[in-house]
């Protein structure tokens with residue numbers, strides 16, 4: 001089972017339980033269907049970062065109050081704003097499928113989430129390579145809604161990235177992303193040689209790391 005399959009299985013909530021052959025077939029079929037409709041797009045911008053105190057993060061025109069984010073970004077002097085989407089074709093496929101096959105729709109949802117993570121990780125690797133050339137190291141992605149990073153910041157991030165025009169991503173008044181399989185996040189960057197796991201702190205073995213992304 002490859003990484004993408006494992007992620008889909010995890011999103012389906014199987015944990016360590018064995019996955020039956022029928023579900024594995026549905027997962028393979030879902031990735032195949034998504035392949036033809038997913039229109040991956042991403043955008044990022046790099047800003048100077050200020051942290052006047054442990055709970056305040058400032059970049060561009062935005063000031064964010066978040067202890068969790070402040071901890072994760074400690075020691076960084078730059079911040080990468082990042083947005084990515086699988087496009088509206090995935091939502092259309094989900095909508096069509098939900099009218100006839102709920103089991104397949106559930107699996108498609110999980111596979112789309114896995115595909116989005118995989119795409120974000122690949123984008124982040126490109127950003128990592130670019131910043132490494134100037135001697136900076138990336139922290140993990142940190143999205144609004146994680147820990148005490150306010151969900152409302154999605155709006156500002158999409159505006160600062162000009163997401164509507166550049167990748168067709170908008171955020172509604174009720175903070176839903178359109179297309180639904182989309183991500184906004186910030187990524188710290190600094191000269192401290194912190195070697196982060198591309199899949200974030202949950203996948204990282206450094207359990208005593210002082211920058212560890214947490215939700216408490």
Ligand code: SF4
Nearest residue numbers: 196197201204209211
């Ligand atoms: S726990 Fe790992 S991934 Fe998370 S900030 Fe520390 S080094 Fe980076």
